[in-house]
Amino acid sequence: MSLRGSSTGSLLTIYTALYEHFGDPHWWPGETPFEVCVGAILTQNTAWSNVEMAISNMKGKGLLDPFALLSAPLDELVTAVLPAGYHNRKAAYLRSFSSYMVERYGGLITSMGQVPATRLRDELLKMKGVGEETADSMLCYAFNRPVLVMDAYTHRVLERYYGTSWHLPGPGTKGSYAAVQGHLMERLRGDALMYNRFHALIVLLAKDLCRKRPLCSDCPLRRFCDTGVEQTI
DNA sequence: GACCAGGCACATC
DNA sequence: GATGTGCATGGT
Numbered sequence: 195m196s197l198r199g200s201s202t203g204s205l206l207t208i209y210t211a212l213y214e215h216f217g218d219p220h221w222w223p224g225e226t227p228f229e230v231c232v233g234a235i236l237t238q239n240t241a242w243s244n245v246e247m248a249i250s251n252m253k254g255k256g257l258l259d260p261f262a263l264l265s266a267p268l269d270e271l272v273t274a275v276l277p278a279g280y281h282n283r284k285a286a287y288l289r290s291f292s293s294y295m296v297e298r299y300g301g302l303i304t305s306m307g308q309v310p311a312t313r314l315r316d317e318l319l320k321m322k323g324v325g326e327e328t329a330d331s332m333l334c335y336a337f338n339r340p341v342l343v344m345d346a347y348t349h350r351v352l353e354r355y356y357g358t359s360w361h362l363p364g365p366g367t368k369g370s371y372a373a374v375q376g377h378l379m380e381r382l383r384g385d386a387l388m389y390n391r392f393h394a395l396i397v398l399l400a401k402d403l404c405r406k407r408p409l410c411s412d413c414p415l416r417r418f419c420d421t422g423v424e425q426t427i
Numbered sequence: 428g429a430c431c432a433g434g435c436a437c438a439t440c
Numbered sequence: 441g442a443t444g445t446g447c448a449t450g451g452t
Contacts, residue, residue, distance in 0.1 A: 279432090281448070400433095431450105431452085
């Protein structure tokens with residue numbers, strides 16, 4: 195398992211070019227850490243625009259609080275998250291997450307923030323509806339931990355960037371998440387803010403390429419366009 | 428009308 | 441353990 199020809203320099207080049215092109219992405223959209231966690235669950239296999247509608251519904255009903263969420267009737271919660279799809283499952287996941295927060299941490303997100311990242315990650319992964327990507331999104335964007343989120347965008351953009359030298363397993367294959375995440379974090383050796391921005395900028399790039407928005411002529415990111423990445427992301 | 432979008436759990440082999 | 445399938449809506 196290796197990436198021939200890769201180097202810390204090339205990854206930092208991507209990061210620097212992305213930052214210069216897009217600026218500070220200010221991720222994740224969310225007014226509170228709890229809202230970020232809710233968004234991480236709601237966005238599973240779902241476009242963010244649909245998640246925004248669901249979060250807006252929840253905000254309108256005062257459900258963006260673990261205690262309020264737990265005391266609300268289930269059908270009210272289901273109705274609120276309807277636009278995000280998978281409403282029955284996601285409503286159950288949100289209840290499960292809120293229950294965990296209230297029972298273990300008294301509903302205080304600040305108490306969760308005191309827990310070592312590896313332990314908190316293990317706890318999150320034990321909950322139904324929280325896989326590696328969702329747990330890492332919470333750790334990085336709600337708890338400001340130095341964790342790089344690996345999602346389909348990250349995988350596909352980097353796959354295209356490295357081209358034939360990309361020898362890590364593809365999304366969905368065994369060990370792919372930890373392998374790719376470990377590879378990138380070893381080389382980037384960044385802090386929480388850098389990992390936060392790196393993943394966010396990759397997503398912005400992928401979305402821009404989807405929309406076929408042209409990059410400036412001297413931008414190092416044109417390498418993505420030259421390899422036809424806009425055709426596949 | 429088909430396909431996709433910031434996954435995950437569970438059943439089956 | 442690996443693979444396939446269900447979950448569900450809104451936008452394109």
